[in-house]
Amino acid sequence: MKTILKGLAALALAGAAITPVLAQEAPDSSVSGTINVLTWPNNDRTFQALLPAFNAAYPDITVNIQGIPTANNGYLNAVQRAMLAGGGTDVAMIEINMMALLRDKPQWVDLGQAPYNAGELLEDFAPFTVANVTLPDGKISALPKHTGPGGMFYRSDIFAEAGLPTDPAEVSALFADWDAFLSEGQKLVVPNQRWVIGNGEEIVRAMMAQKGVSYFDAEGNFQIDDPVFRTAFETVKKAADAGMISPFTAWSPEWQGAFGRGQLATVLYGNWFGGLLKRAYAADQDGKWAVATAPGVEGNRSFNSGGDYIGILEGSQNKEAAWAFVKWVVSDDESLKQQYQNDDLYPAYTPAGQAEWMNFEDPYYGGQNVNEVFAPVQAEMIPFTLHPLDPVAATAMSTAVNNVARGVQSVDEALEAVRAEVEAQM
Structure with a gap:
């Protein structure tokens, strides 16, 4: 591997x-x-x-x-x-x-x-x-x-405690797709104490990018009907039902502190997130973090963040x-x-x-050379189509994903809420 x-x-x-x-x-x-x-x-x-x-x-x-x-x-x-x-x-x-x-x-x-x-x-x-x-x-x-270029940052010591491999190549092989992320990730959960991932948005953004789907296509059409959105929302629901998603709001003080407390086993962001871990969120955890290739969609595991x-x-x-x-x-x-x-x-x-x-x-x-993960991602990622209403769509998506994760809305209700909010601005 x-x-x-x-x-x-x-x-x-x-x-x-x-x-x-x-x-x-x-x-x-x-x-x-x-x-x-x-x-x-x-x-x-x-x-x-x-x-x-x-x-x-x-x-x-x-x-x-x-x-x-x-x-x-x-x-x-x-x-x-x-x-x-x-x-x-x-x-x-x-x-x-x-x-x-x-x-x-x-x-x-x-x-x-x-x-x-x-x-x-x-x-x-x-x-x-x-x-x-x-x-x-x-x-x-x-x-x-x-x-x-994005990847899956993970706490190797938590993986070892859960009986999972810690070598980046072996972790990449084990977490090859999102089904594996759900099945293997559950082993990292300690109910109400430790979660696999901070929020469902990380999952949705990665899956969108891996499928090559942006909020809008090149002609400006909102793509909420693309199957990847439903698949991603359903993945979030399964992860939440399994206790894998933390209750913390992304970027909140509670979320930031969770890294230092060892309450989050993975995080899915661009390589720049390593700077936050090293200098802010987990500055005293040298040697405990590693980076693997993110779980993928239909074999594509690259995403830009x-x-x-x-x-x-x-x-x-x-x-x-x-x-x-x-x-x-x-x-x-x-x-x-x-x-x-x-x-x-x-x-x-x-x-x-x-x-x-x-x-x-x-x-x-x-001692890992993390560019061995990020360089292939940079070379292989599918470009994201930019649109002036991307911030509106991202905000609507964030609210909807969190509502699904917390059981406030069903997948159908959440997707329709996103559609209504974005189309009202078009």
Whole structure:
């Protein structure tokens, strides 16, 4: 079994021994000026930590970073205000769920045009991220920064206690599909004390992505009638009936604390979640966590969970310095290395996948090289079709899934509630 996983990883990591670092274009250190960058917590901290390395390459560029909380559309509103202001903000981040709302706004600089010529640079980025920033007329509204290849994080000590294998390859083989997740996962449950997974949304999002189904298709049709939604909701109900889903609301203090208390045996998110485990939720659990490939649908086990982008606003008074910062952040070896090793942010820039700093034995995961899981996911995932109403659909879906998990609604009632809420906004 171990050979299977390593074989898949080897295909995605081919060339690692030949290309240990990224090829770098010498920066133009003469570029100068001051730029203001808009982002969110904790990415403001990430950018702040990068500034010494950035200023080593561009000593005469001053970068001011402002972090706007994302709650209640706070960050989205801040970006929209910056666009309308026509000045004051030079660079802004875009979270993947905001892309369809923001990418076609005329206030973004077209990075496909001279002097940026980003089309050539984008040849080295994950194809689905390129599609997300490229408009039908060819305009490139932003550059991809990071993706979120997903996997199943699990507590190896809890698996051992339950009599399950702990080796990542063996866990991947055992939890091959969602039926196995239900049958084997039940062994991890301690009624009212320990659960397999924090919430049903993790299951639904992974199954949607693995089936290649987005909330809306390319023509803008809401896809709630696709069979994957019913299958996913029914899987959530079975998991809840078996006591596998915790009573905690995702991202609540109780949910976050459950990791430290050892009450959650697995979590299904993008690789970035490892940063939260290491530095916040389970900082004292070195060696207890590992990562396996997620259970799959019809053999497809890959899903993306998250991602972000960065662009330049037309109102910028120093586009040259803004471009230097944007390009450096998304493609420079030192930038990507620090973001990956300090914050577990997975580069959209594909040559980074060959770098030694992405392929190492991580002591937090008991010496596992987790990129052997995430690299094949990045290479094989089905692109998600973005739509302006994705946030509306995601909110409706979250409520419905939780209602199913808690026995408030039947699967039929929950699906109809999602349909009604989303169609009311269309």
